Amino acid sequence: MRAKDANERFIELAAASPESATPLSEQAYQLIRHDILTGHIPPGEKLRIEALRTMYGLSNTPLREALNRLAAEQLVIADERRGFRSTPVSAEDFWDLTTFRIAIENAALIDAMQNGDDEWESGIVAAFHRMEIFQGRLGRDRKPNDEWTSLGATRNFIWR
Numbered sequence: 001m002r003a004k005d006a007n008e009r010f011i012e013l014a015a016a017s018p019e020s021a022t023p024l025s026e027q028a029y030q031l032i033r034h035d036i037l038t039g040h041i042p043p044g045e046k047l048r049i050e051a052l053r054t055m056y057g058l059s060n061t062p063l064r065e066a067l068n069r070l071a072a073e074q075l076v077i078a079d080e081r082r083g084f085r086s087t088p089v090s091a092e093d094f095w096d097l098t099t100f101r102i103a104i105e106n107a108a109l110i111d112a113m114q115n116g117d118d119e120w121e122s123g124i125v126a127a128f129h130r131m132e133i134f135q136g137r138l139g140r141d142r143k144p145n146d147e148w149t150s151l152g153a154t155r156n157f158i159w160r
Helices: 003-016 024-037 049-056 059-073 091-115 118-138 148-153 152-160
Strands: 076-079 083-086
Touching: 049 059, 049 118, 059 076, 076 091
Parallel strands: none
Antiparallel strands: 076 083
């Protein structure tokens, strides 16, 4: 968990909806849920109230309410003696997700190929070329970076 990212998201959430309109427990719920679903809080990570309080700038009560709500949604595991932990992802869960993603992406690709026009095809060729060039420059260094992230946005173009 990185405090800077969490604080930035908290500020964005607060700016989007005034604190008077959104209860603190709802803010805590939205922030923690977002961080779990986006991987900022990794699967199986211990969720210490003190660390969450520092991260989000919220008191214990709204954090506990949010964690209990997330436990009801099975995004968090609550243990009386051990506190809270983000729900772990097993190898079987990961395999299932990968299988479903492949099926969905294959169906989307087939649909795109059947319905794509010349402009779409030229965009695909150009996107592939940009990614291929970048991958050559990337080599074995697989660290995320801004250029790769911007090329990843090309996927949105492919599925239009």
